[in-house]
Amino acid sequence: MATKGKRLRVVYETIDRETQYDLSDAVKLIKNGAKAKFDETVEIAINLGVDPRHADQMVRGVVSLPNGTGKSLRVAVFAKGDKAKAATDAGADIVGADDLAEKVSGGEIAFDRCIATPDMMAVVGRLGKILGPRGLMPNPKLGTVTNDVAEAVKAAKGGQIEFRVEKAGIIHAGVGKASFSEAAIAENVKAFVDAINRAKPAGAKGTYLKGISLSSTMGPGVKLNVANLVGG
CATH class of the missing domain: 3.40.50.790 (Ribosomal protein L1/L10, domain II)
Incomplete structure (x- = not known):
């Protein structure tokens, strides 16, 4: 079984994997833990209460991130x-x-x-x-x-990205780089989550946004407080 290196062990020790963090706290943890030798991508994963096998529960669309992705698209x-x-x-x-x-x-x-x-x-x-x-x-x-x-x-x-729910009901996307300011990352995350909320399909029943987590390319996931994020 693979073991975590010293850098990752230190990062994991700063995060309570069961706590749902407010967005500002989560972004701070992600940035502090992104210590790789390259500019890590800040990634978001959203677990949706949909079954994409049904056409009326497909979630797909585009969103323009206010601060871009930090990636040069061809x-x-x-x-x-x-x-x-x-x-x-x-x-x-x-x-x-x-x-x-x-x-x-x-x-x-x-x-x-x-x-x-x-x-x-x-x-x-x-x-x-x-x-x-x-x-x-x-x-x-x-x-x-x-x-x-x-x-x-x-x-x-200019930072427009496409999103599409996967078979398991999860949406993944890169929403910036670890070198971005905390405010820029937070703005991008809010814009992305708002777009997913607006794309809620008519066939979705029950809880739509079941869970959201952030991570950097080489770092652990940090759970977000969904209620505070959406409500705020």
């Missing part, structure tokens, strides 16, 4: 003509049409977010089996199938 855009130029001018990393589809079909997927204009969906649709499992398939409900590609690219580059 954005690909399927577009032609003026729309392709607009995407390039807005900062898209990869822009193309049939040529881009050919690269994706060949396994060349050098991007983290995929956007497409509506007229390109006939081409993109054929890539569903490749892009879908990776969570990269453009979707009009998520704003990634749009004629306003410039705005979509700017949103993706």
Whole structure:
């Protein structure tokens, strides 16, 4: 069985794994415990009272984090003509049409977010089996199938993230970096939780937000006081 190193043992000793912390206290613990040699991601995990196997209990959407993610996303855009130029001018990393589809079909997927204009969906649709499992398939409900590609690219580059509940009813996401200020991390967490709350499906019964925890990439999880977070 793997044993915790000295650094992790010290971090674990500062956290009561059964206590539900207020957000400000939890963020302080996360930042103090993030001692890796790289800038750790602050991750949130939310346990939802839904069964994603039922269509009316699916939770999915996008949220723009007020302080960004601290991660540089590579954005690909399927577009032609003026729309392709607009995407390039807005900062898209990869822009193309049939040529881009050919690269994706060949396994060349050098991007983290995929956007497409509506007229390109006939081409993109054929890539569903490749892009879908990776969570990269453009979707009009998520704003990634749009004629306003410039705005979509700017949103993706500016800290907009997608979320989707997993089979076990849990949503995971990165909501910043350990180098962020405590206030910036807290603002991002609140924005993310608010978005999940707004995305509550009609079919959800009973307690919707069953549990929320924060952690850094290499650190232990810290439970949040859900009532105080949502109420505040």
